[in-house]
């Protein structure tokens with residue numbers, strides 16, 4: 001079998017969507033989905049594998065920015081739609097498509113690749129490491145009251161283009177504050193608010209509340225829907241939070257309190273939240289809020305390691321020579337002298353002996369400061385020619401705040 005991998009032509013979207021949905025065990029209206037992605041996807045970043053005339057694999061990316069510890073942003077490729085037909089699996093087709101896109105990422109000068117994975121074991125071998133985690137926050141509203149004053153400034157609104165712009169600007173301000181967040185394509189806000197169809201799932205219908213500060217400026221919002229309203233003969237609604245962003249502590253407290261005080265409500269369920277969610281600290285009984293279903297979130301692959309390491313901030317000072325094992329890179333390894341400290345870092349190729357040898361996937365996992373490098377390498381291995389170098393690297397890579405990515409794709 002000879003497989004050809006190339007970028008897509010405008011009339012091939014339906015074939016690509018057919019492959020993708022077959023692999024994801026989904027059967028939407030393929031023509032409709034193909035029509036909508038034609039304008040939304042970048043054909044030059046959409047790879048399709050062909051077995052003769054038959055499309056059998058897809059792999060695409062879109063251009064974004066990743067926020068790194070300290071608030072700088074790096075150009076990033078967000079990888080998605082990675083699929084191979086069940087009839088063609090485990091013949092190296094995904095690996096072949098990844099090689100094409102990884103070369104294109106390097107050529108475009110994107111420093112990092114990011115993705116969410118359907119199954120944990122897929123991407124480590126391609127150099128990606130799990131860099132953020134998320135969980136589901138569940139609040140049992142009957143078990144607690146809130147500290148502090150009642151919520152103010154919260155208003156239910158009907159989405160329209162003006163509201164969308166407000167929501168978008170909150171997200172834009174938020175995403176550069178938190179390591180792990182990424183820039184969203186503008187169309188996502190229209191789809192999220194039901195101003196545009198979601199070809200996979202229909203039009204969003206839910207509730208949107210903006211929060212305004214005392215001066216009237218929007219400083220947060222929450223988007224939610226109700227999963228269930230009645231439990232046998234009593235009100236037992238579960239409100240599911242789809243997004244909640246707040247730029248201030250006051251807005252954060254107001255939005256959570258607003259949710260908790262909705263009538264008919266038993267539970268607020270908020271999937272995909274950061275592990276350092278501060279909700280419990282707002283409650284008289286912190287045990288009423290529990291984080292469950294912890295799972296890996298955004299995976300990071302470093303393509304330009306020196307640029308990535310120089311872009312982030314470092315809480316402590318330290319120097320070491322890192323040897324990064326990366327099958328994808330020229331020569332399979334690069335040796336870099338990292339001098340990092342609170343005033344910044346330099347990271348340059350060097351001929352000096354390595355202090356620490358680590359796989360690029362482990363470095364990606366540790367990059368945002370939420371995963372200890374010593375954990376990321378414990379299973380996959382490392383070398384420590386200079387005893388103690390892993391502990392030095394560990395201390396350096398840790399960040400004060402838990403990284404979080406709230407944008408799935």
Ligand SMILES: CC(C)(COP(=O)(O)OP(=O)(O)OC[C@H]1O[C@@H](n2cnc3c(N)ncnc32)[C@H](O)[C@@H]1OP(=O)(O)O)[C@@H](O)C(=O)NCCC(=O)NCCS
Pocket residue numbers: 023024081082083084085088089090091092093094095096116117118119121122125
């Ligand atoms: C995941 C998927 C794209 C892999 O495609 P593929 O062409 O079979 O992958 P490859 O043949 O290039 O696999 C390369 C290696 O990864 C391994 N691998 C691939 N998918 C894997 C999985 N889901 N779990 C564990 N290992 C996996 C293969 O066994 C192979 O290992 P080997 O080199 O030791 O033999 C394909 O199985 C698929 O479409 N799955 C359903 C959709 C999906 O989950 N996509 C990922 C979205 S994030």
